[in-house]
Amino acid sequence: MPVTEGSEQKLFAITTQFSEQLNWSWDERQSAVLSEFSWEKKNDVVERLHHLFANEWHKKNAKHLPAEIKAELGNLSEITKKQLIFTTPATQDCPTLVALLWPWEHGSTYSLRIKTLAATYDPDTIDTQAPNALQKILSIFR
DSSP: OOOOHHHHHHHHHHHHTTTTTOOOEEETTTTEEEEEEEGGGHHHHHHHHHHHOSEEEOTTTGGGSOHHHHHHHGGGGOOOTTOEEEEEOOOSSSOEEEEEEEEOTTSSEEEEEEEEESOOOOGGGOOOSOOOHHHHHHHHTO
């Protein structure tokens, strides 16, 4: 989705939450704001993302990522170990927002991209928890 005035304001509001920690640039290829930072900042960045986004996706619950989001993200929705995706569904004033947190191969640097999507989803219809062993066993008998 092209960045509109409303989504531009939301992206700016999110990036200012990190202003004392992160520097931002525009990633033309992904149409996203981009920050690259050292591993020491990761825990604080993740904590802030939990407050700013409705849902967190990781390797264990990625299969529950809404199909609309998977389709629009394409290969970016294929989460590997230590990668995280945060999403917030669209509202009347703002499109769906997504944050992609990827560690670099060497592990000492992370990339955080935040972008808007055209697709949306209903957060009340998804289960972001990976089933535990008991739930898996019980599902056999249902």
